[in-house]
Amino acid sequence: MDPELIGGTPVFRGTRVPVQSLIDHLEGNISIEEFLDDFPTVSREQAMAFLELGMASLIKEASL
Known part of the structure; x- marks a missing residue:
């Protein structure tokens, strides 16, 4: 995230694609x-x- 790009919206590195x-x-x-x-x-x-990061995060949350 970069506050100077798209108001700090998370984007794919090196792109302006949220x-x-x-x-x-x-x-x-x-x-x-x-x-x-x-x-x-x-x-x-x-x-x-x-997507893999998201899945890992969901699995971690489900196991708490």
Whole structure:
């Protein structure tokens, strides 16, 4: 997050693409492939790393 970019909204590193865009796509049943087509500055590795981090966080919370 950088307060100078998009008001501090979390974005994928090196892009101006908010991570919320990936969440919105997935919630709308839009595939990760289409998300990557829509936002070519985001790499598959970045998107997958974000999803894996989210899953790990959920698993950690569920085990508390």
